[in-house]
Amino acid sequence: MSDILGYKGKRVIVSGCYSGMGAATAKLLxxxxxxxxxxDYKDSSVSLASFTNVDLRDPASIEAGVAGIGGDVHALFNCAGLPQSFPPMDVMKVNFIGLRHLTEQVLKLMKPGAAIASIASTGGLGWSxxxxxxxxxxxxxxFDAAVAWCEANMETVREGYSFxxxxxxxxxxxxxxxLIKQGIRINCTLPSPTQTPMMAQFEAAAGKDVIEAATQPMGRYSTPEEQAGGMVLLNSALASIVNGVVFPVDGGFMGGVATGQVDLSVMMRGRPAPAAAQ
Known part of the structure; x- marks a missing residue:
């Protein structure tokens, strides 16, 4: 039972391992x-088996990075992300289009039993x-078709982050x-606001009071290490039947919203929805 999560000796990829949740996830693994x-786009200080500079805005960079790793891959952790202070199309490319393209490349290296976990955000709760x-x-x-769709629908894309x-x-x-038909699982997390190097940019873009409202009922920002725990759990052997799940890692925020225990008035003033930093 010493390896109950099942990661010992497994080959995994972590995007966005330079800082924040991605660095914490890589260290835990x-x-x-x-x-x-x-x-990552910036060099990582984590003691990794390998590190490759990859720009998620560039499909050729993604493809070369994955090809350089090669071999069997047992788990992918999509942790890279940009806040809404960057140009909207850069945000779309890194947060979704590049994430999807990276996943599609890694899937070629995966066999039944593999798993994928991505970081989403409470900022994307308008999806329903x-x-x-x-x-x-x-x-x-x-990649190119997704970029073309976004460029033709910029009124929907807006600042890029929420969409x-x-x-x-x-x-x-x-x-x-x-993917479950291939024996591969995929899930994502909904982090609460997290104290990472990007938090100042999130507070400036959305308003600190709006971000802090999303810390209810816990009353504090989460840590990158706490968010890493949720990601690592989703891709672990313990979660072998957990699939297609949007997993709140938020100290009870979603539960508080559903049961009327969280005051949403600050977030409903016409500002962008609160976002968890990465």
Whole structure:
């Protein structure tokens, strides 16, 4: 029972391992005995089996990075992300389009029993109100087609962050029904606001009071290590039948909303929805 999570000796990929939740996830996986291969736009200080500089805005960079890792991959952790302070199309490419393209490349290296976990956000909770629109983008074929769809629908994309996270959520649920037929699972997390290097940008973009409202009922920001725990659990052997799930890692925020115990008034003032930093 010493390896109850099942990571010892497993080959895993972590995108966004430079800082925040991605760095915390990579460190935890190393501690659990996994062979961890990292991808990021900036160099990582984590003790990894390999590290490759990859730009999720560039499909060729993604393809080269995955090809360089090669071999069997047992789990993928999509942790890379940009806040809404970046250009909208950069945000869309990193947070969804590049994430999807990376996953599609890694899937070629996966066999039954493998698993994928991605970081979404409470900022994407509008997905349930416009599933047909999300499905238009989610079902595009290839990186370029997804970019073209976004460029033709910038009034929907807007600042990029909320829409990108909506599509991570919808795509995860859509792909769950397909990949499980291959014995591969896919899930995503909904983090509460998390104290990472990007938090200052989230507070500036949405308003600190709006971000802090999403810390209810716990009353504090989560830590990257706490968020890493949720990601690692989803891809573990213990979660062998957990699939297509949007998993709140939020100290009770979603439960509080559902039962009327969270005051949403601050978040409903016309500002962007609160977002969990990565």
């Amino acid at each position: 190393v501690e659990l005995g996994a062979e961890v291969h990292g991808l 109100r416009r599933i047909p629109t999300n499905m238009e983008l989610v079902t595009t074929k290839g 990108s996270k909506e599509n991570v959520i919808v795509w995860t649920q859509y792909m769950g029904a397909h």
